[in-house]
Amino acid sequence: MNIREVAKRAGVSTATVSRVVNGTVPVTSRTERRVREAIKTLGYFPNSHARTLGSGKSHMYGLIISDITNPFFPDIAKGFERIAVEHGQELLIANTDYQPQRMQVCVRRMLERKVDGVAIMTSEMDPKLVQLLNKRGIPIVFLDTGKVGRMTSNIFIDYDGGIELAIDHLVSLGHRRIAFVSGPQSLPSAKTRTDAFLRSLKKRGIKIGPEYIVTGDHHIDGGKAATEKLLKLPNPPTAVLASNDLSAIGVMGAVHEAGLRVPEDISVVGFDDIELSSFLYPPLSTVHVPRAEIASRAFTALYNASHKGVDHGVEYRVSTELIVRQSTAAVKNGALAKP
Amino acid sequence: MNIREVAKRAGVSTATVSRVVNGTVPVTSRTERRVREAIKTLGYFPNSHARTLGSGKSHMYGLIISDITNPFFPDIAKGFERIAVEHGQELLIANTDYQPQRMQVCVRRMLERKVDGVAIMTSEMDPKLVQLLNKRGIPIVFLDTGKVGRMTSNIFIDYDGGIELAIDHLVSLGHRRIAFVSGPQSLPSAKTRTDAFLRSLKKRGIKIGPEYIVTGDHHIDGGKAATEKLLKLPNPPTAVLASNDLSAIGVMGAVHEAGLRVPEDISVVGFDDIELSSFLYPPLSTVHVPRAEIASRAFTALYNASHKGVDHGVEYRVSTELIVRQSTAAVKNGALAKP
DNA sequence: CCCGCTCCTGCAACCGATTACGCTGCCGTT
């Protein structure tokens, strides 16, 4: 079943069938009807590989993420897929598994499949590989980690704003001994959040010792281990801000295991607002990162570049928002520290 | 950059280049070296669409799931992708979003992209659509919901065994008033689990009223709502078995909100063993469903069919296993019911 | 009535690989 058989049955040329299918050039309504009938009775659908070969467009975007198992990503993948399919595009997902060397395989896969654009939402990035994509004129959109340029856009997440809101919230509850469970500092977006945390405290004249900044790994285990260190401190924090929700889950786990309660003994704030965070015990106060919006912006960036001929990238800014649930409470003993 | 340029530079024909790249037919080592050099200096890589067109193999498998946002699936997707890429195959993921009518779009996408096989891991399935795939000789592997036949395999999960283990565990802890939070009964795999629960209790001579079986939706909310009903019962259960872990999370949430404790007041057992379950508070006792194994079996089924010419399907059986964590404890009051 | 323009349609080249088929040259047999 191919375009030729449809053409024969409709008594037209393959070119006409192609035009009907794609709606590229107007066709007489009579012809169109005949072609559509033929398509229907034969159950024809076009072979997308042949299409790609002829047109140069694969109607497929690549999405490179660290790990689909990390609950931050499925939302994005799903949102992206939905929009893509609505626009007749397909989605090719590749995981780097946090390993920079895997990035090469990912990019290679994208090139072989001739994707019309790539969304890169991982930090494991080698500039040389970006070059490879750029050289072939493939549109790129980064999450956080890119510089805008020809054919490359970036989505900027307002981490600073989110961190500020979280700190404001904790400070207003009387907390002064606020600790931070960071992500791996080699990860730019984690570094950004750590910096924002420090800046934010400084701005409010709150001083904390370096032992209040502990490094996690953006996974549950790391958050747990980091918190165990914090709890051993002679003067442990009354509140912990985590660099992402997974870390925060680890924080809460460690607090529970130490026989303490959240939020009565220690307040915990996360970052990301993964779906699960509202179902934890207690429900986690966290900074919402709008993943649906990120997905939509990423798609728009690629679509504009690949289908509308916009050849210069854009910097999108998405803002964050504090979601107060029940993992935060006023500091114990009524002993509010002086402001 | 295409195969012709490589051929020209190496002083051979495109056929020879193709043979070197694919290793299909032996080539003189001298020739091979020349071709490889040309490939390297030109940075050539084959266009997979042209390849597909010529060979009829897309080297791509489809994976149809309900919702990548459901933590059961990312593990499978990731495992499948890893194995696939290792075997030079690609993975195309499609979400039905639990809507049967979306299945049509998914299948259509698979057909257009000419996938070499499809793994169907959702219940929203129309026999007519399976026909569509079958008629074109596309290998299929189902999770739970398929019948083995020509070009179609099935992966059978031993739900019964898992449920039995869970019940045994609860009974040995003295529980007799055991409730079940089911999934939607329209979902075959949910129905299976409900049936297994009933059978298992009967086998042990434990009688429960129908009010102990409450229907959830396999999401957190449904588990929560179902549990709220259970707690209002004049004689509430001392243990709750949930049809999946998400439901179990909802169960624990409802228990907590009612001011009760897990496991002191009520024991909870989940099903699936999603990664998160070990990090909940308390860590969830649950039945482990081996998702890595499922991914690997699914791949094997498709690979054997599409690349090794095995034209009849296989029924794979994967077994489940009880993971005892801390959400289960002996029934309160020391008042163990008689066995 | 004829010209010119527009609109629709067909012809055929082309996208970049795979692969059936056949040719060449070398080797071992007889």
Added chain:
DNA sequence: AACGGCAGCGTAATCGGTTGCAGGAGCGGG
């Protein structure tokens, strides 16, 4: 020396579409 067999390689058809170009029909204006 002649010949069969085989390994290695090239030629060209093919996969199933897209698209530039040109031909022809139809229509309005002069």
